[in-house]
Each structure stands twice: as structure tokens, then as C-alpha cells.
Amino acid sequence: MRRHSRFLAPVVLLAVTACGGGVHGTPGAAGLRDPYFPRLGNGGYDVSHYALDLAYDPDRHRLTGTADITATARKDLSAFDLDLQGLTVRDVTVDGEPAVASRAAHELTVRPHDELPDGSTFRTTVRYFGEPVTITDPDGSEEGWLRTADGALGLGEPTGSMAWFPGNHHPSDKATYDITLTVPQGLQAVSNGELTSERTTSDGRRTTTVWHVPQPMASYVATVAIGKFDIRRGETDSGLPILTAVDPYETEASAKVLARLPEVVDWETETFGAYPFSSTGAIVDREGDAGYALETQNRPVFPGGPDLGTLVHEMAHQWYGDSVTPKSWRDMWLNEGFATYAEWLWDEEHGGDTAQQAFDAQYARPAGADVWAFPPADPPSAAHISDTPVYVRGAMVLQKIRQTIGGAKFLTLLRSWASDHKYGNAGTDDFTAYVEQRNPGKEQALAGVWKDWLRGDGKPDSP
Numbered sequence: 001m002r003r004h005s006r007f008l009a010p011v012v013l014l015a016v017t018a019c020g021g022g023v024h025g026t027p028g029a030a031g032l033r034d035p036y037f038p039r040l041g042n043g044g045y046d047v048s049h050y051a052l053d054l055a056y057d058p059d060r061h062r063l064t065g066t067a068d069i070t071a072t073a074r075k076d077l078s079a080f081d082l083d084l085q086g087l088t089v090r091d092v093t094v095d096g097e098p099a100v101a102s103r104a105a106h107e108l109t110v111r112p113h114d115e116l117p118d119g120s121t122f123r124t125t126v127r128y129f130g131e132p133v134t135i136t137d138p139d140g141s142e143e144g145w146l147r148t149a150d151g152a153l154g155l156g157e158p159t160g161s162m163a164w165f166p167g168n169h170h171p172s173d174k175a176t177y178d179i180t181l182t183v184p185q186g187l188q189a190v191s192n193g194e195l196t197s198e199r200t201t202s203d204g205r206r207t208t209t210v211w212h213v214p215q216p217m218a219s220y221v222a223t224v225a226i227g228k229f230d231i232r233r234g235e236t237d238s239g240l241p242i243l244t245a246v247d248p249y250e251t252e253a254s255a256k257v258l259a260r261l262p263e264v265v266d267w268e269t270e271t272f273g274a275y276p277f278s279s280t281g282a283i284v285d286r287e288g289d290a291g292y293a294l295e296t297q298n299r300p301v302f303p304g305g306p307d308l309g310t311l312v313h314e315m316a317h318q319w320y321g322d323s324v325t326p327k328s329w330r331d332m333w334l335n336e337g338f339a340t341y342a343e344w345l346w347d348e349e350h351g352g353d354t355a356q357q358a359f360d361a362q363y364a365r366p367a368g369a370d371v372w373a374f375p376p377a378d379p380p381s382a383a384h385i386s387d388t389p390v391y392v393r394g395a396m397v398l399q400k401i402r403q404t405i406g407g408a409k410f411l412t413l414l415r416s417w418a419s420d421h422k423y424g425n426a427g428t429d430d431f432t433a434y435v436e437q438r439n440p441g442k443e444q445a446l447a448g449v450w451k452d453w454l455r456g457d458g459k460p461d462s463p
């Protein structure tokens with residue numbers, strides 16, 4: 001994401017779970033105890049694959065969906081929860097058998113006909129419909145299902161994906177996806193991953209596209225963009241496929257910057273290591289359709305043609321955020337600090353200020369400036385996860401590491417952190433231990449960086 005604060009306060013919920021006759025398992029937890037969103041995600045199972053079949057009619061603002069969710073039980077389960085906000089559930093089956101479903105706030109509790117033994121893989125099918133909701137964060141920014149001038153945009157950070165499909169909506173449970181989208185003839189639908197088929201429905205009135213996401217994806221970087229788009233394909237110099245979808249109103253504003261997308265991705269590949277996904281690209285909707293850019297997997301979403309810095313930032317998230325994903329929303333600085341640092345490094349290597357100059361300019365800000373409001377590893381509440389310290393002071397932490405271990409080792413660190421945690425999850429403690437292990441003799445100096453820059457309150461005494 002680029003410089004917008006967009007987080008939802010925790011919702012108080014009623015847990016609705018009960019044991020069926022003859023069932024020995026217990027219900028899965030209704031949340032994963034995220035420090036900022038304790039009820040987000042669900043316990044007792046891991047999802048490995050989502051097959052989503054969605055039809056949307058912008059004129060009627062009606063979404064009809066079927067979600068096939070393949071998961072593995074992590075304990076003997078009598079019941080489990082999925083996160084779903086709004087919409088009406090038509091029915092739920094587990095392994096083909098009708099299941100009992102009940103709802104409270106964003107928890108959809110499913111009680112399968114038969115107990116699910118620990119370690120078993122099971123398939124849950126949820127059929128649902130209705131008017132998908134937009135979730136407005138405390139700061140006024142919006143996510144979930146956004147109606148646009150000519151369609152809709154599904155955006156998910158941090159809680160919005162539950163507005164368009166049921167799932168385990170916490171970044172720690174990543175899965176592969178197949179996303180099938182049916183929209184009225186004349187409109188296009190774009191999602192993550194690879195476009196594997198496109199056909200017109202038998203009545204000739206609708207178009208169906210199928211998108212395959214073969215690498216694990218956190219649900220908050222899943223996206224759907226529906227509307228009129230100029231869709232173009234190409235590839236980078238290194239042969240990576242590109243698919244861009246640009247609202248015709250934005251073609252002129254984005255042509256120049258999108259022409260540099262291959263160069264940006266190839267530079268980031270040289271700098272951060274192998275590109276983690278099977279394609280890249282961008283979705284440019286109309287300015288005002290969303291209040292921010294978001295690093296949706298494979299192809300980030302931009303509200304209007306982005307500037308070059310924003311393009312560099314969102315593409316860097318493909319490594320830091322999308323491939324290496326935070327364990328919890330407290331680890332957000334591992335996304336935003338790295339993406340901000342990518343902008344500094346781009347400038348440094350393209351004739352602009354060095355990262356040290358960018359750091360110095362920030363350090364010159366007075367003690368009362370927003371950048372010193374709180375330590376990047378410990379935002380005071382969910383409403384502040386996207387504030388300046390997470391981005392800028394997060395990047396300053398990286399520059400302090402560079403000062404401490406040296407430039408060559410620092411560049412190696414950027415690459416190995418991404419490759420060693422590829423497709424996984426990592427938290428702040430994982431990161432600090434990783435840096436220390438790879439830099440013997442520097443532990444004490446690094447401990448000072450963590451204390452003053454990563455975890456300490458206020459402006460550090462010296463740069």
C-alpha cells in the first residue's frame with residue numbers, strides 16, 4: 001500500500017459454536033489472536049486452496065458466488081469458522097454433505113455432518129449472494145467491495161476480502177487460488193495470477209474469465225477489478241509475462257509510467273533476487289475509485305496512473321509483503337519499511353538522492369514530527385498500522401542496518417531474506433534474529449538499532 005491509513009477497529013463478536021451428538025472434536029477458534037485484529041482469521045485448520053466462482057452485475061450491484069475451500073484440520077474439529085462480512089449464505093456443504101451454518105458479525109460458523117479428524121483434508125463449499133459491502137476504516141479510507149464508475153474493485157488490506165468471499169482471512173494462512181469471474185458482456189474482469197480461459201456464456205450476454213494463482217497468496221492481496229479495461233500483454237527483458245489492465249480514462253496518464261514497468265521489475269529482480277511469481281503487471285482504475293494503491297499479487301492496483309515512486313513501491317511489495325508475508329498485522333513495517341526503502345534505493349541508483357541522504361532528511365525532522373510518533377515495530381493501535389513511522393522509520397531501520405553491516409552485506413541480506421522466506425510468513429523477531437545470525441560480531445551494534453530505531457519511543461539521540 002502507498003501512504004494511506006486504512007485499518008478497521010476490532011469487532012466484538014458472539015462465538016456461536018456447539019457440539020453435535022456423537023462428535024468428539026471441539027470447535028476451531030473464531031480468531032487467530034492477531035494483536036490488532038484478534039477475531040480475524042480462524043483456528044483449527046489451514047486452507048490450501050480457494051476455488052472462487054463469482055458473478056457480478058454492476059447495474060444491480062449483485063454478487064453471486066460459490067467458494068470451494070480445501071483445508072486441512074489441525075485438530076479434531078466439531079465446527080469451524082470462516083470470515084464473511086455481509087452477503088447472504090444460501091447453503092454450506094462439507095465434503096458434499098449438508099452442514100449447519102450460523103452467523104454472528106463476520107463469523108460464519110460451519111458445523112459439518114461428520115467430525116473432521118486432525119490431519120484430514122476437507123472441502124467446504126459455500127454458496128452465497130447479495131450486495132457486497134464496502135468497509136470504511138476509522139480514517140475514512142475504504143476497502144472490501146468498492147463500486148466504481150463502470151464496475152467494481154475488490155480490495156482486501158487488512159480485512160476487506162471477507163466482503164467478497166468466505167475464508168480464513170488472516171495473512172498467516174496463505175493458499176493458492178482459482179478465480180472465475182462472470183460479468184456482463186462488454187465489461188472485463190481482471191484478477192491475480194494467470195488468465196487461463198476466456199469465454200462468452202451460452203446466452204451470449206456475459207463473459208467468463210478464469211484466473212489461476214499457482215503460488216501461495218495471502219487473502220488481503222487477492223483482487224477483482226471489473227469494468228472497461230484496455231488489457232495488454234507483454235514481457236520483461238528477462239521474459240517474465242506482463243498483463244496490464246488500464247481504464248480507458250487513464251490510458252494517457254499511465255502510458256509513460258507503465259512503459260517503465262519492465263525496467264522496474266527487472267531492476268528489482270537484480271536487486272532483491274528472483275521475482276517470486278509467474279507474471280507481473282498492473283491494474284489502473286480511474287482516479288478516485290480507490291483512495292490508495294495496493295500491492296495486489298502479480299499486478300498491483302492503482303487509482304489513476306501512478307508516479308514512478310509508487311510503481312517502484314508496489315512492485316517491491318511482490319517480494320516484501322506478497323511473497324514474504326507478515327505473521328501478524330503488527331509486522332506491517334516489514335512490508336512498508338522495505339517498500340519505502342526500495343524507493344530510496346531506486347533513487348540512489350538512478351541519479352537521485354542516496355538512501356543515506358533520504359535518511360538524513362528524515363532525521364532532520366523535529367522530535368515532534370509524525371515520523372517519531374511511535375516505534376515501527378509497535379504501532380499503538382489498529383488505527384495506526386499504516387502511519388508514517390511504519391513506512392519511513394521502518395525504512396530508516398534498514399538504513400541503520402546498512403550502516404552497521406556495510407553496503408555489500410546489506411544488499412545480500414535484502415536478497416536472502418526474500419529467498420529464505422519465499423511464500424512464507426515472518427515476524428519482527430524472525431527478522432532481527434535472522435540479521436544477527438548472519439552478521440556475527442555485530443550483535444551488540446544491531447541490538448542498539450533494534451532498541452533505538454525499531455522498538456524505542458521517540459527520536460533517537462543520534463543518526
Ligand SMILES: [Zn+2]
Binds near residue numbers: 001003295335336
Ligand atoms: Zn506499501
